Amino acid sequence: MTDPKQHVVKPYLITRRLNPENQETPIHFIQDDTIQTTLFYRRNHFSYPKLTYSNYFIPINGLVSTPILLSIQNIFQLPAKTLEVVLECSGNKRSLFEPKVFGEQWEKGAMSQGVWKGVPLRTLLEITGIKEEAKEVVIEGYDVGKRTDSDKEISYSRSLPLEKALHPDTIIAYEYNNQPLSFKHGFPFRLIVPSWYGMASVKWIKQISVIGSHFTGPFQDIDYIYYPNMDNDDGAFPVTAINVNSTIQKPLDMASLNTGKHELRGIAWTGKGHITKVEISMDNGNTWSEAKVTHLNSVYKWVPWTFEWNAAEKDAYTIMSKATDSYGQTQPLNPFWNRKGYGYNAVDRIKVKVE
Amino acid sequence: MTDPKQHVVKPYLITRRLNPENQETPIHFIQDDTIQTTLFYRRNHFSYPKLTYSNYFIPINGLVSTPILLSIQNIFQLPAKTLEVVLECSGNKRSLFEPKVFGEQWEKGAMSQGVWKGVPLRTLLEITGIKEEAKEVVIEGYDVGKRTDSDKEISYSRSLPLEKALHPDTIIAYEYNNQPLSFKHGFPFRLIVPSWYGMASVKWIKQISVIGSHFTGPFQDIDYIYYPNMDNDDGAFPVTAINVNSTIQKPLDMASLNTGKHELRGIAWTGKGHITKVEISMDNGNTWSEAKVTHLNSVYKWVPWTFEWNAAEKDAYTIMSKATDSYGQTQPLNPFWNRKGYGYNAVDRIKVKVE
Numbered sequence: 001m002t003d004p005k006q007h008v009v010k011p012y013l014i015t016r017r018l019n020p021e022n023q024e025t026p027i028h029f030i031q032d033d034t035i036q037t038t039l040f041y042r043r044n045h046f047s048y049p050k051l052t053y054s055n056y057f058i059p060i061n062g063l064v065s066t067p068i069l070l071s072i073q074n075i076f077q078l079p080a081k082t083l084e085v086v087l088e089c090s091g092n093k094r095s096l097f098e099p100k101v102f103g104e105q106w107e108k109g110a111m112s113q114g115v116w117k118g119v120p121l122r123t124l125l126e127i128t129g130i131k132e133e134a135k136e137v138v139i140e141g142y143d144v145g146k147r148t149d150s151d152k153e154i155s156y157s158r159s160l161p162l163e164k165a166l167h168p169d170t171i172i173a174y175e176y177n178n179q180p181l182s183f184k185h186g187f188p189f190r191l192i193v194p195s196w197y198g199m200a201s202v203k204w205i206k207q208i209s210v211i212g213s214h215f216t217g218p219f220q221d222i223d224y225i226y227y228p229n230m231d232n233d234d235g236a237f238p239v240t241a242i243n244v245n246s247t248i249q250k251p252l253d254m255a256s257l258n259t260g261k262h263e264l265r266g267i268a269w270t271g272k273g274h275i276t277k278v279e280i281s282m283d284n285g286n287t288w289s290e291a292k293v294t295h296l297n298s299v300y301k302w303v304p305w306t307f308e309w310n311a312a313e314k315d316a317y318t319i320m321s322k323a324t325d326s327y328g329q330t331q332p333l334n335p336f337w338n339r340k341g342y343g344y345n346a347v348d349r350i351k352v353k354v355e
Numbered sequence: 356m357t358d359p360k361q362h363v364v365k366p367y368l369i370t371r372r373l374n375p376e377n378q379e380t381p382i383h384f385i386q387d388d389t390i391q392t393t394l395f396y397r398r399n400h401f402s403y404p405k406l407t408y409s410n411y412f413i414p415i416n417g418l419v420s421t422p423i424l425l426s427i428q429n430i431f432q433l434p435a436k437t438l439e440v441v442l443e444c445s446g447n448k449r450s451l452f453e454p455k456v457f458g459e460q461w462e463k464g465a466m467s468q469g470v471w472k473g474v475p476l477r478t479l480l481e482i483t484g485i486k487e488e489a490k491e492v493v494i495e496g497y498d499v500g501k502r503t504d505s506d507k508e509i510s511y512s513r514s515l516p517l518e519k520a521l522h523p524d525t526i527i528a529y530e531y532n533n534q535p536l537s538f539k540h541g542f543p544f545r546l547i548v549p550s551w552y553g554m555a556s557v558k559w560i561k562q563i564s565v566i567g568s569h570f571t572g573p574f575q576d577i578d579y580i581y582y583p584n585m586d587n588d589d590g591a592f593p594v595t596a597i598n599v600n601s602t603i604q605k606p607l608d609m610a611s612l613n614t615g616k617h618e619l620r621g622i623a624w625t626g627k628g629h630i631t632k633v634e635i636s637m638d639n640g641n642t643w644s645e646a647k648v649t650h651l652n653s654v655y656k657w658v659p660w661t662f663e664w665n666a667a668e669k670d671a672y673t674i675m676s677k678a679t680d681s682y683g684q685t686q687p688l689n690p691f692w693n694r695k696g697y698g699y700n701a702v703d704r705i706k707v708k709v710e
Binding site for chain 1: 361362364365366367368369370371372373374376378381383384403455456457458460503504537538539607608609610611612613671706707708710
């Protein structure tokens with residue numbers, strides 16, 4: 001009469017919204033380098049598309065020498081590469097901005113990572129050829145719907161500058177963690193743009209178009225723009241690469257601990273180069289000590305870190321973590337506030353009580 | 356090749372801690388009057404107990420005329436009653452206190468409700484008889500462990516004053532929503548103390564003892580006490596009945612909406628009497644309009660409410676909800692801050708943007 005399964009304790013996705021589905025990864029409870037599909041964060045602008053695969057082809061058109069239609073089979077037959085890549089929503093940690101900003105109130109788990117297999121977008125564009133006037137490549141997804149700011153039905157589309165589209169690690173992925181890509185994450189094909197925030201990694205690819213001007217879809221020119229001011233659009237610039245960042249996974253914020261030794265644990269990541277160090281402060285940023293970081297030279301993925309702390313005195317403590325990358329970027333003490341709440345990467349902070 | 360299941364979108368428990376397991380109900384996404392077991396909030400002080408049911412008996416002892424041992428079968432044979440009862444953790448909404456307090460950072464979902472079937476504790480105490488010196492009834496659970504403030508292993512135990520122990524609706528429950536109580540919620544027997552915060556509803560009942568003094572276990576005399584001051588224990592008093600309260604379920608906090616009509620939706624509940632009205636304010640509490648409340652006369656359970664709002668003007672709005680009960684209690688504009696963060700019941704507040 002004792003069923004061991006009834007004692008199983010596991011974390012779940014954290015629901016932010018159901019329609020469209022927006023759920024974040026329980027990031028504090030993740031200890032693996034790759035996140036299982038069921039715990040991979042889900043970020044959707046619209047409800048899930050209804051796809052029929054019997055007649056599924058991806059057209060590549062626009063400013064190309066030879067427009068083509070690629071079948072699922074065509075793409076599977078091309079040389080593929082496998083990359084371990086973190087995807088992070090640019091709204092990750094949005095709920096931490098002060099003053100608060102509208103939008104999904106992501107805490108620290110609008111990010112996940114795992115192993116993606118797919119064909120470089122470059123390979124496809126080499127097949128079609130690109131005309132000289134080409135400036136950007138627009139990737140359109142099958143997900144469609146209405147935005148709150150318009151009555152028109154539109155699809156989720158994003159462009160990449162030619163240089164990023166032709167980067168050999170920008171891939172059309174069809175496997176995740178050695179399994180077929182799951183439907184909710186873009187089956188049969190999604191873009192993976194390593195080192196950029198997740199908005200670039202369009203799911204359920206419908207069409208790839210090479211254009212000679214700047215793409216002006218609303219997910220390119222209204223959303224995913226840093227607006228530094230509350231009341232005007234001065235100084236606006238687009239969201240692209242992931243900012244250097246870190247998250248303390250353990251202990252939990254506002255936890256009560258015993259006196260004695262505690263292992264602090266977390267992750268650090270960046271969209272430029274690789275992490276070179278992670279530092280911990282217990283005195284509001286006056287002094288910093290280096291954490292132990294593993295896989296220091298990894299690119300595209302987060303690196304785990306640990307720090308041994310001897311909590312000798314009963315007191316309340318603020319613990320801060322600060323990552324630095326190989327481009328010399330480091331997390332600021334205060335976030336860069338922007339009206340739509342993108343790219344939060346201030347030093348991570350938690351409070352604990354030792355009793 | 357289209358599997359309808361892959362489109363299914365559902366909420367999950369929201370993980371606050373895994374060891375011990377503390378997960379809250381995704382309360383904003385609940386539309387039913389009763390919450391399915393898998394989404395019922397889980398609040399544990401210790402890891403799950405290892406029970407063997409082959410030799411399971413509940414002793415009733417202490418200041419009773421005839422101490423007895425009750426088998427599972429004995430209890431099943433006694434007359435049972437069925438009650439629809441909300442359980443709310445006294446730490447529900449703790450994360451909203453300013454200044455912040457230590458402890459589980461519950462948002463608004465450390466509460467659930469459903470239909471409980473069980474035998475009144477009174478019935479058991481009528482079998483044993485109670486001596487005249489009896490003051491309190493201590494219910495001990497099988498869950499044991501160490502607290503951060505002590506090295507001793509202790510069990511989770513709570514007492515009830517005699518009057519509450521003998522209330523005909525204080526039951527030893529063994530069914531939830533017409534199913535056997537699940538292991539994680541106290542199988543085979545848990546206490547259900549309607550109208551009190553959840554700390555009183557001890558799970559996995561091990562022993563029931565009638566005592567002639569005030570019980571001084573740490574979950575009675577250290578935790579579950581309102582300490583109004585940061586630095587001393589002056590004015591401390593125990594957590595008992597649920598405060599009158601309400602939660603706005605829809606729209607979500609910090610959501611963007613279209614102009615036009617929107618239905619606001621939520622729940623209201625109280626531990627004293629029943630809800631008499633729920634009011635909504637769109638102007639920071641200057642004016643209030645009554646929401647439409649169903650099941651107004653229900654006791655022990657939350658009541659759903661709705662309010663039709665015509666969002667004519669593009670602007671940012673603060674929406675507030677305020678419940679009042681039949682004892683004339685009403686939600687305060689500001690919470691009663693207390694050091695351990697219990698009983699938060701300030702007017703519920705969200706912000707939305709109409710664009």
